[in-house]
Amino acid sequence: KTRQQRRKWDKEKCEEILKDIAENKLTIRAASRKYGVPQSTLQDKVQGKSALDANLGRPPFILQDEEDSIIYYMKYRAEHGFPTTKKAILALALEVHLRHCAKNGTAPKVHPQRGLSQKWWKGFKERNSTILRQLGFLENLSTKSEDRTKYFDQLKTIMTKEGVNGQPHRIYHADETGFDLDSALEPLTFAKLNVPGAAIRKGSHDHKLSCLECVAADGATIPPLITFSKSFPTADYTSEGPDNALYAVTPSGLVEGDAFLRWLQESFLPFCSPVRPVLVLMDPSSTHVTPEVID
Template sequence: MVRKYIKKTNGPAYTIENLDRAVSDVVNKNRTYRQAHETYNIPISVIFHRIKGRNIPLNKMGARRSQALSTEVEEQIVKCLIARSRMGYPCDKNELFQLVADYVLVNNIKTPFKDNKPGPYWYYLFINRHPQLSFKKPEHLQKLRKTARDPEVVYDFYEKLKTLMETSNLTDPEKNCFIFNADETGFCTDPSRLRAIGEKGKSLSRISGGSGREFISVLACVSADGFCLPPLIVFKGAAVQAPWTSDKSYPGTLYAASKNGWMEEPQFFTWFCTSFIPHVKKLRESKGLTNQTAVLLYDGHCSHISVRIVENALMENVKLVKFPSHLTDQIQPLDKYVFGPVKNKWDKLLVEYGKTQMGLSSGRITKAQFSELLKNVWMSGIIPANIISGFVSTGLCPVNATKFPEDEFDPALLRKYRKQK
């Protein structure tokens, strides 16, 4: 006799959407397990196991809920997370959510996420799908001391940099052109803000009219062989206006705009893809080194470490190296040997320009004039010998930890470090 099975239930009385809400409420501590059970009519055990990533319920069709992001996209995110952690800039949950949201938005990926940002449920499944990742407390080596220089941090940086140079085949001086340092700085546009000599004990003023932004951001990038890439000028505004650019600016100058006039992720990413990467490719072709790794050293600003920036760096065989916090004044070539002479020339140019405008205008440089004037100091202030000296004196190329001045260390920390060694 054939036995006929009669289904007694129609599956769970709750929806996956409500289950996601319940999980989110419990994880974010908006509700207790019991309150979530009473609100959404979902068993406490189901909520608990879902948070732990176990016993994922099936939908009415009997299949697991599909991934919000494709396997290829998740693999790229995993690579970027690992690369960031190696740089000393790991993500917490909220940073991961924001990185994913930015990646989804930039690549126009359709997802079920609210405002393109994933939630706790996606996070737990994502971690379970990628066992090479784990959520743990990082070692805050760079926060051991805020005012004193810690030798453990400094010498650890140099040791890792030396290993990177060796594994990347960059110890040959002829390959110094593949070692870069990038950083942005602000150029004052109002001569009244510059220092001058006056009577001691008396306030000092310089005649100037109007008000407005006093600085324009400029990104510079130099290599250890003394070469300097064209600058990237970041104006304050919604978009770059045609009058702000000039045919008389430094050859290859790039322009961008941001809401506050500071360097942000979109501007840095555009520079990285349209200026830096093409330059590296030309170097490889000219030297016949198609597989040569390039190294880019910079500070740890959030605009420099988005998913798509790290993703492109991995794809183009570029190693991103983050300077330790609060140490760029001692180990960054641009800070030590390049920006100083450029700023001195700029200040002189600014004052002279202001004198020519006395009685005619406020003396403040406009956006339309900025790029042409910047060309003058860029060509005369950035000297190849200074760039090379910057890399040598900071111990970056060749790598030499002894170049870091010991008098910058806290004496007690230095003694402790030597005893440990």
């Protein structure tokens, strides 16, 4: 018999056995001998520790409440103009699972670096095919003209809904640029409008650096987030940096979830327009729009 057939047979058989136990006052041992079902299985069913329709095999990595959270965050991203891609969903799923395990004091069932398996992804797609269609799921980011048109139509709708049309001080664009800090390169320079550039000296740091910069449509700037890989430089890396700049370290040297959340809280919100809401246009990186950022 296939696994599906065994599951169905097990449920029907358990219902029959439990009825026999209740009506004829069979002991667990007698019922086990009569029906050829392990005593431990019958004991769990009688005591309610295992559902009659419990699946055979290992329990799922991602519990139902975790999957519900993944769908919630997917919908939020889609409603705010971020495309629903496989990469984004897998990143959300990993974040949700790790956060659930940390909250409940349990060990993660998924390797933090490897993430969810293709087997899990296939099952998730099958279970949520209708929702994925409604959210305009894309296997990968698309550059087709019809998809670009759809994006700008959605952007127009959001801008009208939030009342930011004709409000350049409430519309921001944030973008990240990465650099290799090779010894042959000159010091990096960050310039503001009408202000001489400020340089950050490389010192002995030989890894990578990235800068997240954000500017409003009226020219107002937000203090940048400057991220180093692995560790901060040994030299005084802040002495010639931009005013109020925020500095962070990530394994990759690129902006990741925790660093981005810190920038939002410590740089963007204090320095952006006091008139809310504000609109931020940025790339759809899964490391930016994490569950923590959405919350």
